[in-house]
Amino acid sequence: xxAKRSRQAVFHLLAILACLISIIPFYLxxxxxxxxxxxxxxxxxALPSILHVENFVxxxxxxxxxxxxxxxxxxxxxxxxxxxxxxxxxxxxLSRNRSRFNRFLYFFIILGIALPxxxxxxxxxxxxxxxxxxxxxxxxxxxAGQIPFGVFLIYGFLDTVPKELDEAAIIDGCGPFQLFxxxxxxxxxxxxxxxxxxxxxxxxxNFIMPLxxxxxxxxxxxxxxxxxxxxxYHMNWNLFSADILLTVLPVLFVYFAAQRYILxxxxxxxxxx
Amino acid sequence: MxxxxxxxxxxxFILPALVLxxxxxxxxxxxxxxxxxxxxxxxxxxxxxxxxxxxxTIFSASENYLLFIxxxxxxxxxxxxxxxxxxxxxxxxxxxGTKRLAYFYRMMIYVPVILPAIAVGLIFKSILNxxxxxxxxxxxxxxxxxLAQKWLTNPHIALYSVIGVDTWQGVGYIMVILIxxxxxxxxxxxxxxxxxxxGFWAKLIWVTLPMMMPTIxxxxxxxxxxxxxxxxxxxxxxxxxxxxATDVIYTAVFQAFSQGQWGLGTAFSSLLFVFxxxxxxxxxxxxxxxxxxx
Numbered sequence: 001x002x003a004k005r006s007r008q009a010v011f012h013l014l015a016i017l018a019c020l021i022s023i024i025p026f027y028l029x030x031x032x033x034x035x036x037x038x039x040x041x042x043x044x045x046a047l048p049s050i051l052h053v054e055n056f057v058x059x060x061x062x063x064x065x066x067x068x069x070x071x072x073x074x075x076x077x078x079x080x081x082x083x084x085x086x087x088x089x090x091x092x093x094l095s096r097n098r099s100r101f102n103r104f105l106y107f108f109i110i111l112g113i114a115l116p117x118x119x120x121x122x123x124x125x126x127x128x129x130x131x132x133x134x135x136x137x138x139x140x141x142x143x144a145g146q147i148p149f150g151v152f153l154i155y156g157f158l159d160t161v162p163k164e165l166d167e168a169a170i171i172d173g174c175g176p177f178q179l180f181x182x183x184x185x186x187x188x189x190x191x192x193x194x195x196x197x198x199x200x201x202x203x204x205x206n207f208i209m210p211l212x213x214x215x216x217x218x219x220x221x222x223x224x225x226x227x228x229x230x231x232x233y234h235m236n237w238n239l240f241s242a243d244i245l246l247t248v249l250p251v252l253f254v255y256f257a258a259q260r261y262i263l264x265x266x267x268x269x270x271x272x273x
Numbered sequence: 274m275x276x277x278x279x280x281x282x283x284x285x286f287i288l289p290a291l292v293l294x295x296x297x298x299x300x301x302x303x304x305x306x307x308x309x310x311x312x313x314x315x316x317x318x319x320x321x322x323x324x325x326x327x328x329x330t331i332f333s334a335s336e337n338y339l340l341f342i343x344x345x346x347x348x349x350x351x352x353x354x355x356x357x358x359x360x361x362x363x364x365x366x367x368x369x370g371t372k373r374l375a376y377f378y379r380m381m382i383y384v385p386v387i388l389p390a391i392a393v394g395l396i397f398k399s400i401l402n403x404x405x406x407x408x409x410x411x412x413x414x415x416x417x418x419x420l421a422q423k424w425l426t427n428p429h430i431a432l433y434s435v436i437g438v439d440t441w442q443g444v445g446y447i448m449v450i451l452i453x454x455x456x457x458x459x460x461x462x463x464x465x466x467x468x469x470x471x472g473f474w475a476k477l478i479w480v481t482l483p484m485m486m487p488t489i490x491x492x493x494x495x496x497x498x499x500x501x502x503x504x505x506x507x508x509x510x511x512x513x514x515x516x517x518a519t520d521v522i523y524t525a526v527f528q529a530f531s532q533g534q535w536g537l538g539t540a541f542s543s544l545l546f547v548f549x550x551x552x553x554x555x556x557x558x559x560x561x562x563x564x565x566x567x
Contacts (some may be wrong), residue, residue, distance in 0.1 A: 012371035018363060019381035022445065025396040026384065028407065042405035090290035097282035105287060107557050112298050114553030118504050118542040120535045121301035121308060129296070147290045154452065166281065173415065176283050205389030208504055223391045226510065230395050237399060244392050248401035255387045259380055262387075263449055 026248075041239035062239075064217075065187035065225065065246060072221040072250075074135060076203040079142035084196045086143070087150025092180055095158040096166065098164070105207035106155065112148030119212050126213060135219050138210060140224040142203045150195045155189065158184075197254060201262075204251055211233045222247045279371070302546050309540035315533030319566045337517050338525065338541065341460030345521040346496035348436055348507075353493055355440045361485075365477070367448075368455045379452065383445040390440035390442070394509025401425050423512055428518035439506050443499070446545050447492050454488030455481065494556050501545065 024045075032040045033055055035048040037125065039272060059065060071073065131137030161184065162218045169183045185192070207223035220228070226247045233239050309327055313321045331338040365384060367375045385393065400407045401424035409421040424434040462480045471479065482489075504523035507513065513520035513528070520528075522545055529538030 005564070006384045008371070011366060012374070015366055015371050015378040018366070021441070022385055024380075024407075025393070025400065026388075028400070029396060042401040042410070043402070043407065044405075044410070045407060086290040086293060089286040093282040093284070093286040097278045099278070102287075105291065109290065109294055111550070111553045112294055114498050114549050114556055115298055115302060116523075116542065116545045116549050117298070118301045118305035118539060118546065119530055120313070120539045120542065121305045122297065124304075125296060125301055140293070141297060144293040147294050148298075151290060162460060170281055176281055176286065179281065180286070200548060201387050205387075207389070207391050211527075223389050226395070227391050240395070244537075248392050248453055249386055251387055251389065252384070255384070256380075263379065263383070273299070 021148060029241040029244050029248075031089050032237055033245045035238045035241075036267050037236050037238050040236075040241065043235070043237050043241075052227065053240065055238050056246070058241045059229075059239050059246065062233075065222070065243070066217060068220055068222045068225040069246075071135065072204055072223070075139050075142060075221055076200045078139040079146065079203045080199040082139070083143035083146035083199050084192060087147050087195065088154050088185070088192060089180065090147075090156035091151045091158060092184055095155045096163065106151070110152045113152065133212055133216060133219070138214060138219070138221075140212070141209050142199075142206065146195075146199045150199070152192050153195050154188065157188060161187050190261065193258065197258045197261055200254060201251055204254075225266060296332060302543075305539045305543045305546065308536060309538045309543045310552065313536035313539065315535055320536075323536070327538070330352075331535060331541060331544070333529050337520070339492075340517055341520045341522055341525040344432060344519060345501060345503070347432060348439075348503060348521060349497060351433075351436050352439055352443070353496040355436070355488065356444050356447045356496055357451075357492055359444050360439065360451050361489075363444070363448045364451035364455055365481075368452055369473075372457050379449065385442045386445045390505035391509050393442050394506050398425070398510060401434060401438075414418050426515050428515045431511055431515060432519045435507055435510050439503070439509060442506070443496075447496070450492055450495075451485070451488060457488075458484045490559065494559065497552070498549070498556075501549065 028043060028045060031045065031047055032043055034051045034053065035055075036052055038047060039046075044237050087272070090109070094102050094109075112261070120138070126132035126137055126141075129137075131140060131269055165183055166179060169179050174183065204221075205223060207221065207227065210219070210221055210224045214224070217225075229243050310324060312323045312326070313320050326399075330336055367378055371378065383412055392466055397480075399405075401409075401423070403409055403423040403426070408424065412418060412421045422434075425431050458481065462484065463476060466476050466480050502519055502523060504527070507519055507521055507524050508527070511519045511522040522541065526538050526541055529535070529541065
């Protein structure tokens with residue numbers, strides 16, 4: 001019994017150690033964001049002697065964080081809504097009507113999970129569609145990028161929604177839109193939230209698309225602004241930490257608010273896949 | 274019934290997703306193959322066919338492209354191995370080792386996964402700073418100063434440092450999937466093993482690992498797809514440096530993009546595209562089997 005107890009203690013210590021290693025960098029940016037420039041110069045783990053809250057004011061003012069925050073919010077929210085809706089509608093029909101053609105389409109779309117982006121020809125597409133250097137262009141790129149995984153995730157979930165419900169609704173005179181939005185969407189909510197949260201986090205953290213396709217700083221999301229801020233102020237680790245902290249806070253907020261959906265969705269998609 | 278299916282599940286529900294996918298993924302990829310055989314550049318509007326010139330450049334020993342491909346493979350293979358082994362150890366710890374608080378631990382270890390790569394990269398730039406960084410100061414503090422390194426500027430170590438940071442960030446994701454795999458193993462197998470007097474290692478080798486093979490395959494595929502396309506973390510940590518020590522396919526593609534060598538960059542991207550299509554074919558077959566299983 002005692003041996004079992006002490007083994008348990010060792011396991012818990014190991015788990016706590018793993019947790020600490022996972023969140024140490026986050027701890028570093030939190031403490032250093034409140035330090036003076038001299039104190040933060042080594043990015044040490046020590047606590048700040050005085051809380052320099054004004055760092056955040058400086059960062060927001062000089063880093064134009066207000067605009068980038070709104071941009072990020074616009075890209076992440078807009079692409080999530082469009083991407084999730086498109087994926088859900090497609091997954092619904094592909095899953096319910098499994099004709100040979102639809103089976104092919106399903107595999108053709110989820111092949112997109114593996115495909116790399118060709119940024120050169122994509123530039124050309126962005127020019128032709130007049131989306132290059134526009135906010136809406138970035139939003140659509142994110143939405144399009146989410147679709148293959150979204151279709152895969154939602155398609156898997158739809159197996160658990162009985163088809164008898166569709167038949168009952170159809171007999172009651174529902175058209176396809178009514179059937180989808182009134183009957184199916186409420187039942188799909190868990191997987192829709194999972195897909196939406198994953199899309200939102202992905203879009204918020206992405207900086208490769210803006211790096212290629214946005215040269216106007218006024219359109220930059222927080223990630224790209226933070227990178228640029230680092231280039232300009234990389235001696236000021238305190239300001240820089242504050243900037244990073246503000247960039248990751250929304251992500252952490254969404255994560256802790258919705259982590260039930262993230263962890264369940266991750267596993268549902270993967271174990272099935 | 275056929276007609277009813279078409280009526281109630283209309284094709285136009287698929288259209289928005291399909292159109293976005295075609296325009297922003299398939300068309301660029303396929304037209305990229307065409308442009309691979311041209312001298313397309315950002316400086317001239319005239320595009321000429323130059324046959325296999327771009328591919329000759331990529332595969333010539335005097336250029337660095339083979340090195341970028343090699344770096345990408347080193348990155349991919351080591352991260353696959355490291356994330357799976359560490360992820361499996363953590364997954365076992367949080368399922369067999371600790372029952373209470375396991376959910377809390379899992380939540381914490383997953384945090385790095387959701388952080389933007391740019392934030393992770395920049396924070397680790399400070400942690401890995403040779404003179405003031407947390408890693409070297411801790412090593413010196415522990416009397417292990419001899420182990421302190423110029424993590425990101427020593428060309429022999431830099432790639433492995435990047436791999437280390439990426440593993441730190443990605444292992445939580447792999448762990449979560451592996452936990453689900455472990456939890457889907459029927460308890461009876463362990464009960465039988467217990468009756469036979471099997472210890473921890475025997476159960477791991479004879480029950481857990483064989484039963485986990487489908488999940489481990491999936492995790493490997495996910496890591497493979499990620500590793501071959503890696504860009505963010507490398508770009509932020511080293512931008513391919515020192516020299517070309519950490520340049521991977523996608524950092525080289527970005528350089529080709531910035532320098533206007535679009536034909537060459539497209540050829541490089543298309544090579545990856547063809548490779549990924551072949552890989553994608555196997556992934557789909559794998560996913561299909563997974564879906565018919567339940």
